[in-house]
Amino acid sequence: MIAIYPGSFDPITFGHVDIIERGCKLFDRVIVTIVRNPSKVPLFTVEERIEQILCSTKHLSNVEVDSFEGLTVNYAKMRQAKVLLRGLRVLTDFEMELQMAHTNKTLLGEIETVFLATSNAYSFLSSSVVKEIAKFGGSVDHLVPKHVALDIYKCYASRNPLASNPTPPDAALRTNYLSTQPPSETTPEPQE
Numbered sequence: 001m002i003a004i005y006p007g008s009f010d011p012i013t014f015g016h017v018d019i020i021e022r023g024c025k026l027f028d029r030v031i032v033t034i035v036r037n038p039s040k041v042p043l044f045t046v047e048e049r050i051e052q053i054l055c056s057t058k059h060l061s062n063v064e065v066d067s068f069e070g071l072t073v074n075y076a077k078m079r080q081a082k083v084l085l086r087g088l089r090v091l092t093d094f095e096m097e098l099q100m101a102h103t104n105k106t107l108l109g110e111i112e113t114v115f116l117a118t119s120n121a122y123s124f125l126s127s128s129v130v131k132e133i134a135k136f137g138g139s140v141d142h143l144v145p146k147h148v149a150l151d152i153y154k155c156y157a158s159r160n161p162l163a164s165n166p167t168p169p170d171a172a173l174r175t176n177y178l179s180t181q182p183p184s185e186t187t188p189e190p191q192e
């Protein structure tokens with residue numbers, strides 16, 4: 001059975017990797033797919049995110065990485081997938097995820113959404129949290145795969161050199177320094 005794991009993955013975190021690894025044990029194939037949303041300004045391009053996901057899942061033999069724009073159920077049908085895989089962290093996820101699952105069911109009755117509960121260690125983890133930490137010069141080494149962390153540091157270094165690749169004990173100093181600084185007015189922030 002094929003499962004689609006749709007999302008923004010901007011960027012992929014250890015929380016996503018955990019869901020993919022567990023999904024791979026349940027399904028013959030997991031297609032991780034970036035849903036392109038023209039009204040959102042992501043931190044990473046679709047191509048960069050595809051590369052990050054490929055690199056983060058190379059230890060898994062039944063993963064495919066893709067992207068699409070449109071309705072997720074149409075994509076699932078095109079890929080002959082009957083399952084949408086999603087993760088649940090907190091109660092607020094549940095409300096939104098349930099609404100999404102019901103909407104998708106009305107669009108395509110044969111599609112089932114399967115939720116995997118977050119692993120305890122990642123219940124707080126989101127791409128937004130990672131970006132917020134990195135933006136203020138904190139280390140995200142424990143939250144995302146190494147190559148993704150490097151991409152993030154590089155990205156924020158080009159916006160603010162003081163936020164680049166923090167290594168203890170400088171990280172704490174940088175964080176303190178940056179938290180007292182007004183945000184730059186020259187570089188637009190991506191929309192979260």
Ligand SMILES: Nc1ncnc2c1ncn2[C@@H]1O[C@H](COP(=O)(O)OP(=O)(O)OP(=O)(O)O)[C@@H](O)[C@H]1O
Pocket residue numbers: 006007008009010013014015016019085086087088089093117118119122123124125126127128129192
């Ligand atoms: N730490 C995690 N544990 C379990 N599921 C997760 C985790 N992080 C994300 N997911 C799930 O992965 C799917 C795709 O999520 P998404 O790409 O929006 O990531 P996110 O971390 O929620 O990012 P953002 O902060 O931008 O919303 C969703 O079903 C989401 O619930």
Ligand SMILES: CC(C)(COP(=O)(O)O)[C@@H](O)C(=O)NCCC(=O)NCCS
Pocket residue numbers: 006007008009035070071072073100103104
């Ligand atoms: C992109 C996403 C999977 C949500 O992903 P996210 O958790 O990264 O915000 C969802 O918004 C989606 O499926 N969008 C495509 C449009 C669609 O199918 N809408 C109807 C279901 S809500």
Ligand SMILES: [Mg+2]
Pocket residue numbers: 126
């Ligand atoms: Mg999300």
